[in-house]
Amino acid sequence: MLAKTFSASVIGIDAYPVEIEVNVTGSSSGGAADSVVSIVGLPDMAVKESRDRVKSAILSSGMIPPKGFTVVNLAPADLRKEGAAFDLGIALGMLAATGAVNPEALSSVAVVGELALDGSVRPVRGALPIAARLAEQSGLAMLLVPPQNAEEAALAGGEKLAVYPVASLTAAVELINRGGALPYRTSLAEYTERNREHEPDFADVKGQKMARRALEIAAAGGHNCLLTGPPGTGKSMLSMRLAGILPPMTMAETLETSRIHSVLGLLSGGRPLLNRRPFRSPHHTISDVGLIGGGRDPKPGEISLAHNGVLFLDELPEFKRNVLEVLRQPLENGWITVSRAAGTCTFPARFILCAAMNPCPCGRGEVELGCTCKIEEKRRYQKRISGPLLDRIDLQLEVRQLSQDELLAAPDGEPSAKIRERVIRARQLQQERLGQRKLYCNAQLSSRDLQEFCRLSAGSQLLLRQAITRFKLSPRAYDRILKVARTIADLAGCVDIRDEHIFEAINYRRKEQ
Structure with missing residues (x-):
């Protein structure tokens, strides 16, 4: 008997529909041990191993796997399939082939979820892009997901796709055969209200008027910036507050940014969407692959995780030269293309680069502050950053060290909320000017x-x-x-x-x- 259902495969940050076809032939009179399962359609090792997880989950749920020879085809056959997200779909297809699940009802259902040996359903990566892509497919009435992925799938699926959380294989069978359950519903407004977070505020910053002004300009126009100064002048403190004065993300930006984090498994069950702009601060020992993405099967890097937000590189000259040079293309284009043997993926990478550095190897910069570096040593240190990369940084300024008297006399800084209001007004003017050109800010x-x-x-x-x-x-x-x-x-x-x-x-x- 032939049965089918639908699932999806994630490549890069995009999801592609996959049809799961199950055909059972050559039935024997033996027990479960006589059943043989073959999975075809370019499966990786995790997908091939699903036959053992699926058989154990079916038996643990009090049901009988199909007897004889079972062929599971994951179509299209020329698309590589990775991960354990097909487990639940394969199990339901096998049960539909034996008559335990209604085949007609299953044929209009999409299913993602990893099965444990006891039949429970474990969360998967990439539920958000999967739901967003499947919502565009006609003929699919519902999507079954693990409970931990229900909120992100519901937010991405919207009104087009009914999302149902299932905690076990038994619950999935009951839902398909009998129905009656209500889909999981939520809204972006409800989610945002539940997950408000405190962000670092510019009100905590004393003095440094010019640096605060530069970061306000950077936020208003989407400009890259470089802060140079001795340790302890507040460069990191200032930079950490840049994301908090950027305009709130639109729904499209929220989904796009969250999709990148979803495929890397960085969204927890309680926080399936990013409700504020990302701030990424990789260590200076990071590799070029870690920064821009890559690997055998290309995955996004830090610049894509900072998409629509801020990438902060502290101690800029300490990064390897080849790592910094790979930033040049994404800083210009807003995206990065990674080519590997397994395929080519293009990841979005439109971010504000905020970097900080010391003026010299010892960090003090001035003789008055105790600097002993020679002029040639300072030049060599500063030359670690190439001219072409510096050309791509719009705002470059020195952050001076405040004296004790200046620090004590300085009033509290202006709150981020007031700065954000000015930034939003400036962005609105840019949108009115550039809206028809599909540009977002002056930096573009x-x-x-x-x-x-x-x-x-x-x-x-x-x-x-x-x-x-x-x-x-x-x-x-x-x-x-x-x-x-x-x-x-x-x-x-x-x-x-x-x-x-x-x-x-x-x-x-x-x-x-």
């Missing part, structure tokens, strides 16, 4: 866009030309100064870029040492 402006939206007066052009000559800036740096000036004007609510906006933007470029 092309050369043609700069000619249209960043026109300068004669005085501003002269000021910019003088800065390019004096500081030996590249054409890319010229473009980035214009983008930063456009953002400064947006924060001020100005239609045109003025001289003071250009002057401030120039001050955020790293000077020659």
